[in-house]
Amino acid sequence: MPVLRAGVEVDAYCTRCKMDLTHKIIAVVGNKPVKVECRTCYGTHNYRPPKSGPVPPPRAEGSSARAPSAPRPARKPSAEDHVTVTPPPGVIIHPYRMSDKYSRDQWISHKVFGTGCVSLLVGTDKIEVRFSGGAKVLVHDRHDD
Secondary structure: OOOOOOOOEEEEEEOOOOEEEEEEEEEEEOOEEEEEEEOOOOOEEEOOOOOOOOOOOOOOOOOOOOOOOOOOOOOOOOHHHHOOOOOOOOOOEEEOOOOOOOOOOOEEEEOOOEEEEEEEEEOOOEEEEEEOOEEEEEEOOOOOO
16 A cells, blocks of 8 residues: 555545545544545545545546646635724724615625624625625525515
């Protein structure tokens, strides 16, 4: 059995894609992978052996299958991802609810992302909100009938 180490590719069951795919080993304990990264969705999870047999090798040249694409580069953090968003004194901060309608420059408080300011209306039912961790697109004015 070959020596397994971080960076080596192995076949594993991807919990996000729900299928056997090629994964890159991130952590190894006792020559067994324990943490892997899917080469398709780039999700990181505990190693799970493939549910079927080994993943078939790529098709020979001249077949109709596309050549494997190069891995996607990781998104580089932009300057706005590290900007602290602080509401001005005296501004009203509304708790975020999907059913409420918001307008540009309105301040909201989100359970996960914190306090942010509506920077853009995206269509009729989405808003872009600037939080300290970066901009997020959220739904608004959504009424379940």
